[in-house]
Amino acid sequence: MSDLTGPAPVPALGGAAFDGYVRIAEAPQGAMFTLRGDLSSAALKTAATKLAAVDMPEQGRVALNGERALAWMSPDELLLLAPWAEHASVVAQLDAALDDPALNWVDVSQARARFAISGPDGLVREVAAKLAPVDFSPSAFTPGSFRRSRIGQVAGAFWCPGPGRIEVVCFRSVAEYVFTLLRDAARPGSEVRLYA
Amino acid sequence: MLLLDCPCCGVRGEETEFHCGGEAHITREGPASDDAAFEHYMFERVNPRGVHFERWRHVAGCGKWFHAARDTVTLEIWGTYPAQTTRPPEEVLETIRAARPGFKWRDIA
């Protein structure tokens, strides 16, 4: 049903936000696609890099270009992000470009919830570090880092678009759980100041 | 809590990101197998004190299955490798031989 479009969808929490010692905000609806197949295949690489307008990301990395991004998810999986306005056009282009049955894609735009943690860089990192068993120090988690892990008790992915910002994506059904975790971690008075 | 290197996505993650799937390199027995072969496939697992080849999945991560060669006593990990193989890779076996002289696993020594 990836070929279905319709009225603008409502994000899981309707754009929830919390201003703590860093800001937690649900991202507006975007287009998001899982691309599967041999990552060295020319058709897959060309389609993915063209639609995201970036170069192929390396293992553990995300290539970013404004609202567009391409993330390395696993040895046979990419995640493609684009503005919602381009959803229908990306669907059509993926359909056309990936005609080899060994190359697959699915629309996961509405299966996910996305949050941004933003504020002073060190504080943003420590809020993420309260919830995931990942080294978020500036030397380990650099701009362009992409890490799938868990957040609290659910699956989540983190990436760093640049200083002072970490993006989090999780499944839609647990959006409120993840938002609550992030909100509580960002409550004033719980600063760690682990990263100066 | 173990640290595991996922050979599929390069992440060194803590055990809570992974799920253990028991002994590795088990051969599936289908409808043509006799009762003894099927019993061996379904139920008979080694429980060694020492070198163990086992299956892990990077559940909260890239989602891939891989194998780990681990000492069940010291918890030392000699190597991890993708699951699409029927035999541990030679370099992992070399590492084990160096660490545990005289080690034997099935027909490999």
Next chain:
Amino acid sequence: MSSRLARGGRLIDRGATRTFTFNGRAMKGLEGDTLASALLANDQVMMGRSFKYHRPRGVVASGAEEPNALMGIGTDGHFEPNQRATTQELFDGLTAESQNHWPSLEFDVGAVNAKLSRFFPAGFYYKTFLWPRSFWEKVYEPIVRQAAGLGKAPKDRDADTYEHLYAFADVLVIGGGVAGLTAAVEAGRSGAKVLVLEQTGHWGGRAPVDGGEIGGVGAQAHVDALVAELESLPNVTLRLRCMGAGVYDHGYVLGYERLTDHLSDKSGPRHRLWRIRAAQVITATGAIERPLSFAGNDIPGVMLASAVRDYLVNYGVAPGDRVAVVTNNDDAYRTAFAMKEAGLDVAVILDAREAGGGALAIAAREAGIRVEPGRAVAKVLGSKRVTGVEICAQAGSGSVIETIPCDVVAMSGGWSPVVHLWSHCGGKLVWDTERAMFRPDADRAPTGHDGKGFVRCAGTANGALLLSETLQDAAAQGAAAARAAGFEATASGLPEVDEVAEIPPAAVWLMPAGASYDKRAKTWLDFQNDVKVSDIQLAAQEGYESVEHAKRYTTLGMATDQGKLSNINGLAVLSDALNEAIPQVGTTTFRPPYTPISMGAIAGQGRGETFQPLRRTPIHAWHEAHGVQWEPVGHWRRPYAFPKAGESTHDAVNREITTVREKVGLLDASTLGKLIVKGPDAGRFLDMLYTNMMSTLKPGRCRYGLMCNENGFLIDDGVVARIDENTFLCHTTTGGADTIHAHMEEWLQTEWWDMKVHVANVTEQYGQIGVVGPMARQLLEVLGTPEISKEELPFMAWADRTVGGIPCRIYRISFSGELSYELSVPAGQALALWEALMEAGHGLGVAPYGTEALHVLRAEKGFIMIGDETDGTVTPQDLNMHWAISKKKEDYLGKRGQMRSHLSSPDRWKLVGLLTEDGTVLEDGAYILDAGENDRGQRNMQGRITSTYYSPTLCRGIAMALLKHGPERMGETVQVTKLGAGPVLAKVVDPVFYDKDGEKQDV
């Protein structure tokens, strides 16, 4: 009496008074005090009563090892029992209460136990409560419960918050004393990422108290310089009030940070649990002084020599006016000097060593202090407070030579390195005979993921006793840890240390050496659990020779202090009783945490709203606004029913069922798993996964399928829709979405990796709404949905249609037996579609229905439910579903398993329907009786109920059951169990109770 001195106290601020209460009495202390030092300053020497004999107890120590001064701290939601007064920093408004006494600390009824102590020997509980068996519940257990435990459990919900933090370090240093700081500086200079944890609120550990000059300055100035350097290094993080709680596999370490325990202001998280991964760990945890074993060593006023010194130097508090020092080593002489320095009396120094002490002893004599070598305490005098000591020769049996009045006894039995963290993950120890201590064996360190050691001990924790030794070892360990973590480091030159030489201690495990039984029965080893020398000796005599057995038999070291003071003395007594060397007896196991940590810290964010994830469908908010009763299904919340005002749940369910049978109902089916299986080999792959054939399904059509595991047992079911040549959409049960996705990935990745198939879990991409009932088509037509007639969209087909302007994929599948359209819609539009359907269906009498109605509807139709009709031991054949098992396929998962004799036996219990003769509803989980009894005298059974409901459609109870030879027994009457009553008679019938030919769904 104990009191605040007019001067001194390096940690207190005399200008900042703090008010607190102890057992309801208001007291004053100073900023920088611990609760223990403030109580001593108020002449409150007695701080609790012991666990077993309720003996009066005072503070013994000044740190984490304290066994006696345990308090309930705080009130209401901030109350916590069993907190050590020695580590509780004082703040304004602190409330503390002592424990384990009734009615009061001063007068306690339970103290009668002490008079009866000869009736409470080691192993008392084991010996006494064995019989008669019937006494357990009514007599013994209430008594034990009344007597057991120290503090009271909190009554209120914990008002504080807690959190976790994941941290990573190249070198983690546990302990912020002079050794830890020295090691950290060496590691920090190499560029390694260093994290330093100190459990107290200040840096420097014992060095500033015990003196010595380092590089021409005092210990405090040296500590300040080290801290200043560490603070200037960007790669070093320093944390106070953060205890290294445990060291675990592969460099995992727990740090326990106490954020508000020392503050009046309790806002913000109370504790933070640091979940640290470190390449290298240095434990610079110092040492704990051992008590000496002499009669009356538990009387309030008997303290560790180092603790007496700490109260004087750190807090300007005199634990008493006149001290008797008793020791087996040189270090304790420092306590005598500290007393003198404070202008107090030193009655005597009793040095158990025949030849006496070294340079410090000479200095003591020169200072006019009476020093008695070869002497011991025969007995301490006093009950609630020390009044004096009787002295004797250490060598004899304790004939009293002299009685010396004093109000404090400062004892020192030598020092035990804190090897807990080293030992948690398997580090081994060696017995150092000269120093009379267990210290870490560097050759047998805990090993990490690479098989190499990852923990090293530094300074006193490594067995160093002199300051110079400590610094040298710490610097070397710091550099070595940095190198092991991959950095270049060489220990830099060390500053000159000016210190007094010491001579070795003597091993003194009992005082006097030949103490009589009378004395040994008053000589305490474990203060908190009331274990005496005589108890250990009795255990040995009764055959508890293993140190682990003796521990459990006597409860030595099993209290909240985990034997920090008692274990070494206890095992020395045991080894003596067994006539074996101490290393042969060995230690008990050191287990984390080092000191108790709060349950809140362990839970972290996982409590309250975030105790566990709660999964919500895109229509969740609508349900909540419309009076839903929720049912937890896995982590999901699904509507159970939607009772109207004044309507019972049962009536609501019946109304919902009738609505679906007669009009049209809406079901939120969003939780059903949706897996896209895509690729050239998708059909072949699904043929292996399902028991029936999926590769022959035509695009545009749906087929119900069953999945088994390799054992042959049913694990999931659902409708598969073929989207195109290469693409299938597999519906799973609500609980099956993640497990079946994982199941598919497992087989694809680990067995059939040649297959070109990808699986994607799109469960949450779509909301799914069941439009169910005879008026379902009419409802969709109200919203202008085109081409949904029987011909255009037949039963078991799917098609894309626009419903009320919202594009949907519609599946003509039915789990109720009614005309049914399942509308799949992207999640962000699901709520809009639901609301449109509710509005459009108003005139048709549409109503939402929940899972209970769903269950009854499917049971009326005889449809199985995974988890009801199946329990992990049921095959499709047991459920008469041979039609869903392909005969043509050579193989599928479970086929071989189902060929086993037990699974193919004709005697298996098989699915039938049951109708009670009286129309009542059978009980869930009831059994069907058979004739006779088994060999244990239990009634034989021949089947069990799997689903049972009241059917409003049939106006009677209906049930599904598994019954031996069931399908062959139609019309037979069977007996079904009922709790508290005789069996119920029921007739065996076809499990399809309603619309047997399926005419209503295919219209």
